[in-house]
Amino acid sequence: MDVAVLGATGDVGRQVCTQLIERRVLPRASRLQLVGRPGGSSGRAVYGLREDLVDAFDEHAPLIDVALSPEEVVADVVILTAGRTAPATTGAPTDRAALAADNHAVFASYARALAEHGSGHEVVVVVSNPVELGVAVMARELGRHRVIGMGAWLDTLRFRREIAVSLGLRRHRIGGFVAGQHGADLVPLWSTVRISGLDPEERRRAVDGLRRGRSLAHFGDEVARAQTELLDRAARDVGAAFDLIDTWPPDVRAVARPWMTHQSGAKTATGTANATVDLVDTVLDGREIVVAGQLALEGEVSLGGVPLRGVIGAPVVLGPEGWTRVLLDEPAPDELARLTECEQHIDAGLRPWGLGREVPA
Numbered sequence: 001m002d003v004a005v006l007g008a009t010g011d012v013g014r015q016v017c018t019q020l021i022e023r024r025v026l027p028r029a030s031r032l033q034l035v036g037r038p039g040g041s042s043g044r045a046v047y048g049l050r051e052d053l054v055d056a057f058d059e060h061a062p063l064i065d066v067a068l069s070p071e072e073v074v075a076d077v078v079i080l081t082a083g084r085t086a087p088a089t090t091g092a093p094t095d096r097a098a099l100a101a102d103n104h105a106v107f108a109s110y111a112r113a114l115a116e117h118g119s120g121h122e123v124v125v126v127v128s129n130p131v132e133l134g135v136a137v138m139a140r141e142l143g144r145h146r147v148i149g150m151g152a153w154l155d156t157l158r159f160r161r162e163i164a165v166s167l168g169l170r171r172h173r174i175g176g177f178v179a180g181q182h183g184a185d186l187v188p189l190w191s192t193v194r195i196s197g198l199d200p201e202e203r204r205r206a207v208d209g210l211r212r213g214r215s216l217a218h219f220g221d222e223v224a225r226a227q228t229e230l231l232d233r234a235a236r237d238v239g240a241a242f243d244l245i246d247t248w249p250p251d252v253r254a255v256a257r258p259w260m261t262h263q264s265g266a267k268t269a270t271g272t273a274n275a276t277v278d279l280v281d282t283v284l285d286g287r288e289i290v291v292a293g294q295l296a297l298e299g300e301v302s303l304g305g306v307p308l309r310g311v312i313g314a315p316v317v318l319g320p321e322g323w324t325r326v327l328l329d330e331p332a333p334d335e336l337a338r339l340t341e342c343e344q345h346i347d348a349g350l351r352p353w354g355l356g357r358e359v360p361a
């Protein structure tokens with residue numbers, strides 16, 4: 001099985017390549033295609049990146065080659081990490097509309113080329129932001145089931161980790177999913193949380209304790225307040241900003257910690273690549289596994305009786321041919337309300353590109 005990484009020399013792309021090899025997700029006989037763009041600095045750096053990867057992993061590296069145009073991309077799994085990111089400096093705004101304006105052309109160029117020159121079977125994992133726009137653009141050209149955004153899986157891993165930290169456990173003992181929009185508009189599905197070793201009553205008590213009597217009714221305000229407080233604190237002392245995050249409940253931490261990590265200048269490339277490689281591993285593995293991802297839906301699930309048509313993050317079964325079953329059957333009332341709001345935000349972001357739900361595809 002072959003994998004192509006679009007934007008391979010970027011911070012996330014490079015980490016994805018490294019982890020694909022280091023975690024032995026790609027066997028020696030497979031091929032890793034590093035994709036840059038001609039004329040840009042990545043068009044030169046992809047050649048150097050290939051040498052660096054072989055230098056590090058010669059014993060078990062797959063075949064590594066280079067491509068410099070969308071038409072040359074050939075792979076079973078295509079990972080989209082190309083495009084601009086929000087500035088990684090304290091106080092810099094995360095303007096999703098501006099990011100969309102810059103990255104739409106990148107998404108569209110690869111979507112068109114894959115539709116025209118691809119095998120018709122590639123599975124595309126979208127990492128670049130806005131991940132919902134990337135999914136919508138790719139899904140329109142390639143078919144919905146072959147395209148998954150990894151933001152909801154990354155948010156899910158972050159949510160599980162924060163719950164684990166609060167309970168003094170390791171992350172692998174926590175189940176549960178995050179849905180909605182990637183980033184500050186995520187929807188923590190507390191109703192799906194499972195803690196290994198606890199029966200339902202013990203779990204209910206543990207979750208109630210973690211939630212501190214809050215529902216999701218004011219979650220958006222809590223996140224906005226958290227970001228304001230962090231900016232204020234980080235202007236004086238970034239370490240103190242991270243200490244402040246530790247005092248908040250797990251769902252707020254799941255948004256605030258990566259946000260502050262990006263703002264600190266460190267960015268979140270390692271965690272992002274880890275979640276991405278998880279999804280690639282699942283696709284290449286041949287089995288069907290429940291993950292979470294941004295999906296272009298056409299009424300597979302309903303929110304409050306209204307069939308959902310549009311892109312949203314949700315728990316889903318992922319396998320070798322892409323995603324199949326969406327598992328968003330019985331959200332709690334506060335989850336349903338936030339999912340509905342979030343779905344409207346995503347739709348508003350897609351409308352300028354003719355990808356909103358009132359425009360026939």
Ligand SMILES: NC(=O)c1ccc[n+]([C@@H]2O[C@H](COP(=O)([O-])OP(=O)(O)OC[C@H]3O[C@@H](n4cnc5c(N)ncnc54)[C@H](O)[C@@H]3O)[C@@H](O)[C@H]2O)c1
Nearest residue numbers: 007009010011012036037042082083084085127128129272
């Ligand atoms: N979904 C998530 O959870 C998540 C998390 C972190 C970052 N991201 C997103 O991933 C993307 C990459 O982030 P990064 O930190 O690696 O950015 P980066 O600036 O370090 O790298 C982006 C790379 O894309 C390349 N590029 C741009 N246009 C290209 C094109 N047409 N073809 C090939 N390469 C092209 C650039 O040369 C650069 O090497 C951003 O959109 C960022 O917002 C998503």
